[in-house]
Every structure is written in structure tokens, then in C-alpha cells.
Amino acid sequence: MPTKPGIALALWDQGGALARALDLDAFAAALAKLSGVAGLWRPADLEGGLEELAQAFREGRADRLLMLGRATPAQRDLIWRRLSATGLNPHLVHWLDLQEESALPPGFPSEPRRKKALLITKMHLADLRLARPLMPVAVPAEPTALVVGGGVAGLGAALALAKAGVEVHLAERTSALGGKVALLSGFYPLGCDPACGLSFTLEALRATGKARLHTLSELAEISGGPGAFRAVLRRRPGHVDPERCDGCGACAEACPVQLPDLAEWWQDEPPLNAQAFALAGAPAKAIGPTGNPALGTSYRVLRERCPEGCDACVAACPAGAVRLDEDESRLEVGAGAVILATGWDPYPLSRLTEYGYPRSRRVVGNLEMEGLLSERGLPSLAGLLGAEGKPPALGFVQCAGSRDLAHLPYCSGVCCSATLKQARRLKQLWPELTVYIFYQDMRTPGFEEDLYRDVAAMEGVVFVRGLPAGVREQDQDGRLALRCEDAYAGRELKLSLDLLVLAGGMTPSPGAAELGGLLGLPAGPHGFFPAHLQCHPEESGRSGVFAAGCAREPMNVARSLESAARAALAALPFMQGEAWLAPHLPQLDQGKCDQCKRCVEECPFGSWSLDERGFPRLDLARCRQCGICMGSCPLTAISLPNRTVNQTAKAVEVLGEGTAFAGKEPVILAFLCRHDALIAARAAAAAGLALPPGVVLWPLNCAGSLNNALVADALSLGVDGVFIGGCAEDQCHFREGSRLAGRRSRDLGDKLAQMRLEPERVRFAHLGIGDAGRFAELVGEYAAALRALGPNPFRM
Amino acid sequence: MPPKVDLNKCDGCQAQDEPLCEQVCPGNLMTLGENAKAYCRELRDCWDCMSCTKVCPKGAIDTRVPYQLGYHGASLTPMMGTNSVTWTCVDLNGNVERFRVKTRGRYGE
Numbered sequence: 001m002p003t004k005p006g007i008a009l010a011l012w013d014q015g016g017a018l019a020r021a022l023d024l025d026a027f028a029a030a031l032a033k034l035s036g037v038a039g040l041w042r043p044a045d046l047e048g049g050l051e052e053l054a055q056a057f058r059e060g061r062a063d064r065l066l067m068l069g070r071a072t073p074a075q076r077d078l079i080w081r082r083l084s085a086t087g088l089n090p091h092l093v094h095w096l097d098l099q100e101e102s103a104l105p106p107g108f109p110s111e112p113r114r115k116k117a118l119l120i121t122k123m124h125l126a127d128l129r130l131a132r133p134l135m136p137v138a139v140p141a142e143p144t145a146l147v148v149g150g151g152v153a154g155l156g157a158a159l160a161l162a163k164a165g166v167e168v169h170l171a172e173r174t175s176a177l178g179g180k181v182a183l184l185s186g187f188y189p190l191g192c193d194p195a196c197g198l199s200f201t202l203e204a205l206r207a208t209g210k211a212r213l214h215t216l217s218e219l220a221e222i223s224g225g226p227g228a229f230r231a232v233l234r235r236r237p238g239h240v241d242p243e244r245c246d247g248c249g250a251c252a253e254a255c256p257v258q259l260p261d262l263a264e265w266w267q268d269e270p271p272l273n274a275q276a277f278a279l280a281g282a283p284a285k286a287i288g289p290t291g292n293p294a295l296g297t298s299y300r301v302l303r304e305r306c307p308e309g310c311d312a313c314v315a316a317c318p319a320g321a322v323r324l325d326e327d328e329s330r331l332e333v334g335a336g337a338v339i340l341a342t343g344w345d346p347y348p349l350s351r352l353t354e355y356g357y358p359r360s361r362r363v364v365g366n367l368e369m370e371g372l373l374s375e376r377g378l379p380s381l382a383g384l385l386g387a388e389g390k391p392p393a394l395g396f397v398q399c400a401g402s403r404d405l406a407h408l409p410y411c412s413g414v415c416c417s418a419t420l421k422q423a424r425r426l427k428q429l430w431p432e433l434t435v436y437i438f439y440q441d442m443r444t445p446g447f448e449e450d451l452y453r454d455v456a457a458m459e460g461v462v463f464v465r466g467l468p469a470g471v472r473e474q475d476q477d478g479r480l481a482l483r484c485e486d487a488y489a490g491r492e493l494k495l496s497l498d499l500l501v502l503a504g505g506m507t508p509s510p511g512a513a514e515l516g517g518l519l520g521l522p523a524g525p526h527g528f529f530p531a532h533l534q535c536h537p538e539e540s541g542r543s544g545v546f547a548a549g550c551a552r553e554p555m556n557v558a559r560s561l562e563s564a565a566r567a568a569l570a571a572l573p574f575m576q577g578e579a580w581l582a583p584h585l586p587q588l589d590q591g592k593c594d595q596c597k598r599c600v601e602e603c604p605f606g607s608w609s610l611d612e613r614g615f616p617r618l619d620l621a622r623c624r625q626c627g628i629c630m631g632s633c634p635l636t637a638i639s640l641p642n643r644t645v646n647q648t649a650k651a652v653e654v655l656g657e658g659t660a661f662a663g664k665e666p667v668i669l670a671f672l673c674r675h676d677a678l679i680a681a682r683a684a685a686a687a688g689l690a691l692p693p694g695v696v697l698w699p700l701n702c703a704g705s706l707n708n709a710l711v712a713d714a715l716s717l718g719v720d721g722v723f724i725g726g727c728a729e730d731q732c733h734f735r736e737g738s739r740l741a742g743r744r745s746r747d748l749g750d751k752l753a754q755m756r757l758e759p760e761r762v763r764f765a766h767l768g769i770g771d772a773g774r775f776a777e778l779v780g781e782y783a784a785a786l787r788a789l790g791p792n793p794f795r796m
Numbered sequence: 797m798p799p800k801v802d803l804n805k806c807d808g809c810q811a812q813d814e815p816l817c818e819q820v821c822p823g824n825l826m827t828l829g830e831n832a833k834a835y836c837r838e839l840r841d842c843w844d845c846m847s848c849t850k851v852c853p854k855g856a857i858d859t860r861v862p863y864q865l866g867y868h869g870a871s872l873t874p875m876m877g878t879n880s881v882t883w884t885c886v887d888l889n890g891n892v893e894r895f896r897v898k899t900r901g902r903y904g905e
Contacts, residue, residue, distance in 0.1 A: 595814070596816040597809070597810070602810075634852075634853035646878070707878075708853070709877050710877075712875045713877035715882075716882035747805070748855070754855075754884070755873045793894060794882075794894065
């Protein structure tokens, strides 16, 4: 009768570390006797030595493998390549470096040391015995992308995706593409016209034939998940059929409405000083072109400005393109992933009451200054600067409403360089102009420092450390009078200026919060959408949704483009027809589930929702496979395949039965997050740091994946103390894991106190990946504390 | 004696409409109050089965030991493992006894 395939044990001790630490033959003999073990192999080298082992898998004597010993990642790869041909499933192979697992504590006599090594091996065998072969899971992934936002980041991401062969729907809220960048008169440091880069992008995008650009459109509804989003775009009427309009301008000529100021140049509710924009010379009829003309003309009607009953444009249009009765329309699109490129909005400078914005036409924002510096704005600017006979002078206020707890607490990172660029342009145009730059700190990272040096070297550019106070318009000539304390010169300046430019910061665009609500996307403290900026900047808090450009954080154009490419690249796997997911997708046992919905609440990525019967249902593609739901379930009804509660419970049981190995020393079970704490602990053990001999390490996928029932198991089986190591609270890769683990271990500590046990028998600590020394210290202290408490009353 | 909920610990199962204690109570006695904390709405009907005490993931529920079994000061506390319940019984003199009871079928393979 053929026997069930067992576990192949292999001792891999090329460096001889095991042989030095243990009586290897006695250890091997003990291993071979363990239940469920198909045999013990001791391959001598990487070549022929593995052949016998491979034979066991080929013949079906074994179907899983526990490799004991130390191997470099390269050796592991090589060994795996040799063995994978036998049909062995990669999820049934465990590597156990006994030294790293602190199984061979130095200074421990050899007999208990062998016992400890054997015990840890048995724990891992218990775990491996219950493992199942796993395969990656495929989910459908529609080869279409939805990009929200038609600024430089949105267009950049759309182009990257379209070039990769993906259909792209781009929704832009306003009537013109190009976003804020289309308003700039030049980029720093070279001073290129942004329209050049944008028109290049647009042309390339149109050439792919893959992109559909929906202007005046917003995301109205979204459902589904990564790979299969269904979105509804709502398009406001523009009243001009873009497919018929050829931009001849006959309608604008016929239009009787002369707008007094700029009501709509690039969006419906300009947060900017409308006065200054009017100065910049914008279209002034109720029908006309919008956006930067270099990017192609798109006409629209400002319907709310039309006189009742007027249809002069309809009559004038030779192409019959005007549709005054057009209504809002809706378009449903499918998408594999969503790229959020909603951009930014200038900080409302009217909140800075001390500068008189926007009451004075001589106080403008930095974005308006871009308008004034454009070809259309220059005449107005010249008019502002030329006061009778007086030398022209202009001031910039840096950090206007930034780095200020009453306004924006952060630095937007671009305003200093933007000011320097504008100052340089102004000095090129009017060499006799005096430019004052009022600042707290000039921040010009990287090569932008060159720009700073260039401008600082110019004659007639004065840097004043200090912010102006008491800005008012002088009665006689309308110029601005202001006072400013110069901190470096130690005196008060009294200046008379033609124009004051407020270098305001960036805020999230007004639609961002709404959109975040629609997508269930958690926003950061400042309203942007960063998730894990250090390691995975493109990730948002929801799978399949990626943030690009200033939707993520304030950044300059170059970084916006880079972030767009990064977001597009990360989104691509969700748009390949099918997306392959790692197989550790949590599984719910409905028989145990009591529908308490705690998993739904605690999942940091919103992966669980409720099905029609009230049971939690997982959106596979949203799941990041952290296991926080496994840790949260009060009934342990959720488990990640091959990381199940049951597997760990069996390993804990083995430990509970074998606590005698430590003699009088306290037995500590250290549950450690495999991303940080476990690596630190293994490094400590491998480096031979003094760890308490009774400490046993056990890996967790995330500290948040540890279920309290397992800690209870360990304590009730006589383990003296349970140490839980998670990442630093705000560094958890799964956002909430470390925080939840801390909270849960405190709850359990309270329970222990009720049980007349010491709450210190559960200890939670934050550990970084490099904290090997700190781990040794913490666990050493913990062992001392446990020694003082005495043994766990449950210890056998 | 009926269950007593520690209002500082109870999180109302995160404001879901039916907290776990409500789901498991065989007498349908537990429910959420207006403060989104659980309470027992009919104290006299409680059978002291301790289902709510055992299931509470926050350890917020305490079942007072009936006076016939132990006067004030006595307590009975369960700690739920994966396939065991560990009971700690404290009498009014502070004597502690502990039992570990294996449960079958709660967490199958």
C-alpha cells in the first residue's frame, strides 16, 4: 500500500556551523525519528548532493521540504532551480536557519541546545505538515485605464499607458487640458514654455489612437474593484460639438456679451484674482476658446452668461456646431485601474488679510504672475510697473500662507524656485527693475541652487529676511507702501512698490476630497493622498487606485511626470487581461463566522465588504494579503493559506509541550513581523548577540495578523512570556498592523490581570529592521523581568 | 449574575449594528445602547452562560459570579485560545484556581 508522501528533511551545513554547534549525528538521528518525516538527506554539495533529494520528490515519497541550515539567497535560488523540476510546490518549501532562529544559543550546554534545535524544527514541521500547495490566483483585468485629471501628471500617465497598449479614458473637470501647467509662462530652470511639452504629449497621445479625452467630465460613480472597475463619468454641457467646431471664431464675433472680467479661463470658479487675470487679457465673450491656444482650441459657451433667447452664435456658426440645448450626459466606462491625478489648487490668498489680496490690483498671487508674464499679460504688467518717473520696484513674499500653522503647515517645495524664475524673467525684461524677495528661508534643493545663485548675483535683486507688514496703497500714486523688518540688517525698511507677488503654496484640488470619498480613499493629514511615501510612493490606500502628481503631495513638474510614469507602471498589471495575485488570500470559514464585521472595519485597504447574506466577502484584487483580518477575527474564522491560525496553533502546541528545554530559564515566544522585527531578531541571533536561551522566534506576516487566541494558547500552555514585535507605528507597510497589534496586546494584558496573571506576560514592542542590538536588549530585559515574576503557573 | 460591560473597553464592535455579544447571547439580551456600547437589557433573564464574556474580542465583559457560588470579590474569567478555554476562578479570599479546557470543533483543521 503506497504511503502518504511525507516531509523531506534536508540538513544543509556547508559552512559547518551546525556541526560546530551540535552533535550533528545525534541531531540527525533524532530528526529522522520525527513523525511525518519521509527521510533525512544531508546533501554534501550543490551538484550531485541534491540529486537524491530530487529523487524522493520524483518518486512521490515526499511532497514538501524543510531545509535546515544556512544558505545565501543565491544558493537558495540554485537549490530551488534543481528541485522545482520535480514538481515540488514552492509554497511547500521552508528554510530554517537554526542559528538565525536562535536555536543554537552560545553559552547554552550542548544537550539543551540540541533539545532547543529539535523543538524549533518540530514547530516548523508542525506548521509545514498543514501547508497546502498553492498557485497564484488569476483575476480578470480589463485592459482599460481611467485617468482622473487632465493636467501634466494625468496626461503623462495616460501617454505612458496608451503607449503600453492600454485603452485610456481621461476625465478632465474643466473645459481645457493641461491643468495648471498650461497657465505657466515658463519652467525653471531652463525657462521652457510649458505649452511645448504639453502639446508634444497631447500629440503623442492622439497618435496612439488609444486615448479618449473627456473634458468637462467628472467621475460621478465608481463600483467594482481593481481589474474591473465600473465608472460613470458625468459630462457637463459645453454647448459646442467638438467634432464639428473648427475654431473659426465666427460665433465669438457674433456674441453680444462682453464679459466684464474673466469668468472662466481655465475653470468655472477661479480661486485666483479675477482682476489680475482680466489684466492678463483673456477671452471676454460668452462663447469662445478656452485653455492655452497652443494646445488646440476648444470652444464652449458660458451658458449662464447668455442673454435670454439669444442664439446669435447658433446662427453665426457655419458648421452648425453650437448646441444651446445640450444637456448633461453620462458615460459608463470599465477600467482595470484608476489613476488619480487631480492636481492642486493655489492656497486662497485672500485668507492672508495682511496683504490686501485681492482688493488691491497691485497684489497678485504667483500663479497670476505667470499669467502676467505670458505674452498676453505683458502689456498689463508693463502698465503696472510704469509709475511716473519713479524707479520701478516689485516684491515677492515667500511662504505666503505656507509653513504657517494658521494656514498651510507644510512647504510646497516649488514656490522659491518659481519666484526666482519669475525674478530672472522680470530682470531680463526690465533690467532697471528692483526686485525685493521677502523670505524666511530660501529652499532650492538640488541644482535649483544654481538658479538661486544666478538670481542672487543679479544687480537690483534684494533678498530681505523677514516678511512685510502693513501693506497699503498710497493715496497719491496708487503704489504700495510697505514696511518690513530686515532681520539680517537689523533695521526696518520702508518701501514703495509697484506690485507685490504672494508666493502661495499648494492645496489639494477641491474635487479631491469628494473623489477620495467616492473611491473610499483615506486622505493624509493635509488632504493629499500619500500612502507609504518612503517605499511605495505610487500606492494609494486602495489597491488599483494610484496617485500621480500633486494629488499625492506638492511637487514640481518634473517630479509630477515621474510620479505619473511610476503610477502608470504600477497600474499596468491590473490591465493585462488578467492580473496574477499571490496566493495568500484570506479565506473565511462561514461556518464559524458570526458576522461581527470586525474584519470589514479593521482591514486598512477596504478589501472586505458584506455580501447579500451579511457575510464578509473579499475583493481579491484589493487585498494586500497582510492578514490583519486574520488577527482581528474574534472567532478565528479567517486564515491566510499556509499562514493559518491553525498552523501557528499547532506550532505553539509543540512549544507548549516542550517548554522543559529551557530548564529554569523563562520560555519566551517571540512573534515577529517578517518585514522588520524578525529580520532584526535573526540578525541578532546570527551575529551571536546574547539572547536569552529560552527565546523562540516565530514569523508573522504583519504584527497585525497575530490573533489573540494564539497568544492565549501560548500562555495557557505554559509559555512564560509572549513578545510581539511590530514595525514602528507609522511605518507599518500595511498601515494599521502595528497599531492594532499594540492595542490587542493591551486588551489581552487587561485580561491577564483579571486572571491574576501578570499583564507583563504579553509585551509588545516596535522594532526597526536594523534594531538587532535593540532586540537583544529588549528581549534580555524581558527575560529578566520574567525571571523576577517566576514561571507561568500553567507551565508543566 | 448578569454580565457587566466595561464602557472604556467596549468598542461596540466598531459601531456595527449587531455586536458579537448580541449575536451569541442565547437569550437575545445583549444589545447596543445609544452610546454605542453593549449592555444587558434584561438583567434578571441572564443565565450566566458566559457566551458574551467568552466571545468579546476586547475582553470588555465580565460575568459576576452568583452569590450562591461566591460572594463579592469572587470572579471567573475565561481566556479563549484556538482550541481551548482557560478559566481562572478566584474566590472571595483571593484563592486562585485555573483550568484549561480543550474545546472540540471550534477551530477545525
